[in-house]
Amino acid sequence: MGLKGKDTKSLPGLHERIWKTVRRIPNGRVATYGQVARVAGLRSHARLVGYALHSLPPGFPVPWHRVINAKGRISLPVRSRHRQLQRKLLEAEGVKFTRDRIDLEEFGWNA
DNA sequence: CTGGTGACCATTA
């Protein structure tokens, strides 16, 4: 019954769906791209989550920084400012990094 | 239509 990956064509506003889901991640917690995709009902669209966040209008009320990759790391380019900003925002919420990694067992969102 | 791209992921070596 549910969406099995291919019938996403008829779904309108995939980006909105994704943003909406990201808005549900609690303060001080993180979710992976794949997890966001699953919760949004878009199984095989982990990459689209990254794309959707990338194309997020500046100042749009979505906690994009709470989304990281499956390894528990920030996916943004090492050199970019956004990467530093993301880490800063997370640490300000109490998320701890061990080297460059976040313990998903401890800070992962229980959706 | 076609082909390239990517803020991904699970598996394998």
Add this chain to the structure above:
DNA sequence: TTAATGGCCACCA
């Protein structure tokens, strides 16, 4: 532990 690989598919030029 990291690195490579194949799959994934909406988006864009």
